[in-house]
Amino acid sequence: MTPTPRIPVLVIGGYLGAGKTTLINNVLSSATQRIAVVVNDFGSVNIDASLIRERHNDTIELTNGCICCAVGESLADVLFSILDRTELPEVVVIEASGVANPAAVAAFAHIEGFHHLGNVVLVDGTHALETSKDPLVGRTFSLQVQAAHLLAITKSDEATDSVISEVRSIVSSLAPSTPLVLTTSATLSSLMMNVAPHADSAVTATHTEFSTTTLSHVSAQDEKQLFAFLQNFPPNVVRAKGIVELANGDRRLVQKVGSTISISQTELPTTGLVLISLK
Amino acid sequence: MTSTQPPHAGDVIYTARLIRTANPSHPTATAIAVRHGKVLSVGTLEDCQQWGITTIDRQFEDKVLTAGFVEAHSHVMTGMYSTFPFVGWFGRHMPDGRWVDAVKSTDELVERLRTIAAEKESGSPIVVAGFDPIYLDTERLSCHHLDEATTQHPIFVYHASGHLATVNSFVLNKYDIGPNHPAPGVGYHGDGQPNGELREPAAMALARDEFRLLGRVVFAPETLDGFGQTMRNAGITTATDLGNVFHNNEEVLKTVLETTEKESFPVRMASVPRILGGPDGIDEMVSRVLTARTHSHDKMHMPVVKMVLDGSIQGFTAVVNWPGYITGEDHGLFLFPPEQVVDLLRPFHQAGIGIHCHCNGSSTSGVFIDAIEQLLREHAWLDHRHTITHAQLITHAQMRKAKNLGMSANFFVNHVWFWGEQHRDFTVGPDRASAMNPCATADRIGLQYSFHTDSPVTPAGHLHTMWAAVNRVTPHGSVLGPNERIEVDRAFHAVTIDAAYQLHMDHLVGSLEVGKYADMTVLEQDPYEVDAMAIRDVPVWGTILGGIPSKSTAQR
Ligand SMILES: [Zn+2]
Ligand SMILES: [Zn+2]
Numbered sequence: 001m002t003p004t005p006r007i008p009v010l011v012i013g014g015y016l017g018a019g020k021t022t023l024i025n026n027v028l029s030s031a032t033q034r035i036a037v038v039v040n041d042f043g044s045v046n047i048d049a050s051l052i053r054e055r056h057n058d059t060i061e062l063t064n065g066c067i068c069c070a071v072g073e074s075l076a077d078v079l080f081s082i083l084d085r086t087e088l089p090e091v092v093v094i095e096a097s098g099v100a101n102p103a104a105v106a107a108f109a110h111i112e113g114f115h116h117l118g119n120v121v122l123v124d125g126t127h128a129l130e131t132s133k134d135p136l137v138g139r140t141f142s143l144q145v146q147a148a149h150l151l152a153i154t155k156s157d158e159a160t161d162s163v164i165s166e167v168r169s170i171v172s173s174l175a176p177s178t179p180l181v182l183t184t185s186a187t188l189s190s191l192m193m194n195v196a197p198h199a200d201s202a203v204t205a206t207h208t209e210f211s212t213t214t215l216s217h218v219s220a221q222d223e224k225q226l227f228a229f230l231q232n233f234p235p236n237v238v239r240a241k242g243i244v245e246l247a248n249g250d251r252r253l254v255q256k257v258g259s260t261i262s263i264s265q266t267e268l269p270t271t272g273l274v275l276i277s278l279k
Numbered sequence: 280m281t282s283t284q285p286p287h288a289g290d291v292i293y294t295a296r297l298i299r300t301a302n303p304s305h306p307t308a309t310a311i312a313v314r315h316g317k318v319l320s321v322g323t324l325e326d327c328q329q330w331g332i333t334t335i336d337r338q339f340e341d342k343v344l345t346a347g348f349v350e351a352h353s354h355v356m357t358g359m360y361s362t363f364p365f366v367g368w369f370g371r372h373m374p375d376g377r378w379v380d381a382v383k384s385t386d387e388l389v390e391r392l393r394t395i396a397a398e399k400e401s402g403s404p405i406v407v408a409g410f411d412p413i414y415l416d417t418e419r420l421s422c423h424h425l426d427e428a429t430t431q432h433p434i435f436v437y438h439a440s441g442h443l444a445t446v447n448s449f450v451l452n453k454y455d456i457g458p459n460h461p462a463p464g465v466g467y468h469g470d471g472q473p474n475g476e477l478r479e480p481a482a483m484a485l486a487r488d489e490f491r492l493l494g495r496v497v498f499a500p501e502t503l504d505g506f507g508q509t510m511r512n513a514g515i516t517t518a519t520d521l522g523n524v525f526h527n528n529e530e531v532l533k534t535v536l537e538t539t540e541k542e543s544f545p546v547r548m549a550s551v552p553r554i555l556g557g558p559d560g561i562d563e564m565v566s567r568v569l570t571a572r573t574h575s576h577d578k579m580h581m582p583v584v585k586m587v588l589d590g591s592i593q594g595f596t597a598v599v600n601w602p603g604y605i606t607g608e609d610h611g612l613f614l615f616p617p618e619q620v621v622d623l624l625r626p627f628h629q630a631g632i633g634i635h636c637h638c639n640g641s642s643t644s645g646v647f648i649d650a651i652e653q654l655l656r657e658h659a660w661l662d663h664r665h666t667i668t669h670a671q672l673i674t675h676a677q678m679r680k681a682k683n684l685g686m687s688a689n690f691f692v693n694h695v696w697f698w699g700e701q702h703r704d705f706t707v708g709p710d711r712a713s714a715m716n717p718c719a720t721a722d723r724i725g726l727q728y729s730f731h732t733d734s735p736v737t738p739a740g741h742l743h744t745m746w747a748a749v750n751r752v753t754p755h756g757s758v759l760g761p762n763e764r765i766e767v768d769r770a771f772h773a774v775t776i777d778a779a780y781q782l783h784m785d786h787l788v789g790s791l792e793v794g795k796y797a798d799m800t801v802l803e804q805d806p807y808e809v810d811a812m813a814i815r816d817v818p819v820w821g822t823i824l825g826g827i828p829s830k831s832t833a834q835r
Contacts, residue, residue, distance in 0.1 A: 015616070016616040016618070016619060074480045074484070074494070075481075076480060076481065076483075076484030076490065076494075077491075077494055079484075080484075080487065080491065097614075097615075098616045098619070099612060099613050099614065099615060099616050100612075101612065103463070104479075104481070107462060107463050107464060107479065107481030107482065108480075108481045108484060110460070110461050110462035110481075110485065111462075111481075111484045111485055111487065112454060112455075112485070112487060115461075116461065136598075136613070136617045136642065136646065137613065137616065137617060139609075139611075139612075140612055140613065143612075
């Protein structure tokens with residue numbers, strides 16, 4: 001049995017107001033791939049309809065505040081319906097609700113036909129101090145941060161440096177080994193979507209916080225060796241992507257989002273590996 | 280004395296040994312006259328005959344008629360047992376009236392599955408539901424047990440909790456579920472091989488085809504029919520489907536409206552849409568609900584909406600105030616951001632639509648009550664009747680405040696019997712467990728309340744909820760919270776007029792008063808007269824819905 005290629009699934013989480021909608025709009029407007037966006041709050045994502053039409057992207061509304069509970073209308077059903085289409089998306093982006101645990105949402109990304117790319121969790125630089133200590137939702141905030149493979153503090157330009165550094169320390173103490181970036185939504189979007197050899201300038205040309213390295217000749221004996229190789233990247237590598245050939249001639253699409261690595265089957269030619277690191 | 284008016288076609292008087300009206304002005308009667316499906320007169324045969332009716336139906340002369348039971352929180356999924364065989368620990372009636380014995384051991388489950396498999400073509404899926412291992416002291420169910428039933432069919436055992444499924448090796452192989460599967464929720468044996476457990480829908484969905492069968496059943500016409508039959512067999516005359524998405528799909532809504540309107544559909548239904556998504560979509564939902572409401576008919580009402588704000592106590596997903604759960608990991612999460620609740624509810628409140636909010640934990644009840652307080656400061660709708668549904672761990676301070684705000688509680692009092700011991704020993708401890716679903720305190724405080732079964736979570740039927748509220752006993756014979764027990768008369772009102780009140784339907788159902796629907800529960804005995812511990816065993820003959828007798832098909 002030859003495994004069918006699996007569609008990568010990226011989960012975007014973070015507490016209410018952290019900027020998930022802005023990020024998704026950026027993803028839709030800048031991405032070159034065919035994207036299906038799954039949103040949790042119908043109507044709440046003011047996604048520009050024209051963007052969706054032009055790019056053949058689409059959004060799918062989830063019908064429940066808790067997208068992982070109700071049988072018959074769960075995220076699984078949405079993902080199944082994506083597989084039923086004639087033209088499959090190249091990537092699925094799921095916006096978790098403002099109170100959802102991204103890990104619970106991501107749990108759905110392992111059903112047949114998909115693979116999990118990672119959880120990007122946004123932290124609102126202007127409100128995180130209060131949210132993290134809130135008696136009702138403080139725990140939700142912690143769980144969200146701990147579920148992240150890549151953390152991004154948003155709205156940092158709207159808060160003082162001292163607030164941001166306090167937010168940083170709260171977030172780092174919750175998730176000490178998770179890469180943390182401080183960046184705009186547009187950059188973050190390119191970081192997720194537009195990583196490709198020779199086209200990497202999108203991320204780094206205008207932003208001084210990242211540097212790009214392209215490894216043009218990566219080869220590995222097998223998946224296991226490839227995985228070990230990726231695992232040994234220094235912790236400041238926040239993103240990696242590329243297609244690598246194995247000893248038997250099979251090729252693998254390799255993706256790293258923050259602390260998580262995914263490897264999947266591909267028929268596309270090898271590209272080498274692009275690494276984006278925090279300077 | 281005779282009437283000057285001629286009788287109308289179909290006019291009928293039913294006589295009974297006793298009629299309990301749930302109308303405190305005339306709590307009991309012995310005859311009831313029906314015209315056009317409504318109560319024309321209730322009292323003595325003589326009173327009823329004043330209308331000149333000559334048709335007297337004496338078939339209930341040795342029975343007890345009561346105001347029809349109203350269930351304000353159940354689910355259409357009750358009818359799923361029309362499709363999926365039931366394998367629960369407490370025996371239960373199926374929609375078609377068959378009694379299915381309890382499954383008390385893994386061996387019995389395997390035996391049932393073997394019988395089902397014998398009648399199925401190899402490869403075709405076997406999905407069974409309602410499995411409840413919480414009381415089972417045999418070995419934990421795994422794929423190996425299920426393999427004893429069949430290796431030629433995929434087996435998917437959906438547990439009563441809704442949080443777990445166990446599958447056989449056929450399923451594991453079919454979907455390539457092996458050691459180190461990346462999905463969280465796949466269970467393993469000590470040796471690293473999957474044990475067949477799939478926890479939470481995310482993992483259950485790995486068994487794609489079998490899981491999808493479960494999802495499809497929600498909208499299947501057999502499910503709706505099964506719901507109606509189950510309710511009628513339990514003596515319910517108005518049943519709620521609390522929290523559906525029918526209003527989102529014209530086709531589905533049309534089917535529901537047509538099915539419920541048929542004379543053969545044996546229950547009056549309250550269909551309650553669930554609040555979904557974020558604040559920006561809410562105005563649209565309000566208008567969809569108001570539009571859907573215009574299609575209501577005698578047997579289908581859309582009086583209120585539902586919000587689900589947390590999970591369950593036994594699943595440790597209810598949001599509980601300090602000091603939290605005594606054992607287990609606290610997974611309590613709000614399903615909507617607490618600060619957004621007011622914004623989400625405001626448009627409904629302003630449009631005059633009642634809100635039933637699922638709050639199991641104390642923290643959750645607090646958030647909902649505070650939101651209603653805010654809405655009432657903004658917009659003085661005094662007759663809102665917003666209802667805390669479940670309200671299991673509501674505190675006394677919350678009850679006082681809810682009372683002052685004109686709110687109502689719908690207690691899940693069956694929990695005392697079904698999970699009370701678990702709550703005492705594992706979730707919240709004896710002090711809070713004995714104060715769960717505090718009916719007597721609600722009476723002391725003056726908070727209006729009703730009971731629900733949350734069917735299919737616990738079996739449909741209000742004799743059981745009354746029994747649980749009156750006795751508060753647990754399966755091993757203790758009384759959990761003796762000071763929260765109430766009298767049978769109070770319990771009877773909770774399951775009739777008080778439930779109707781919460782649905783804004785008390786002018787239509789919930790008591791036998793002139794002008795309201797002639798909906799009655801027909802019992803073989805009087806629940807007031809039998810021993811308190813025997814209330815749940817009172818046989819249900821069936822119902823009278825809109826004046827028309829509808830006999831239960833339940834096997835005794
Ligand atoms: Zn509920
Ligand atoms: Zn329910």
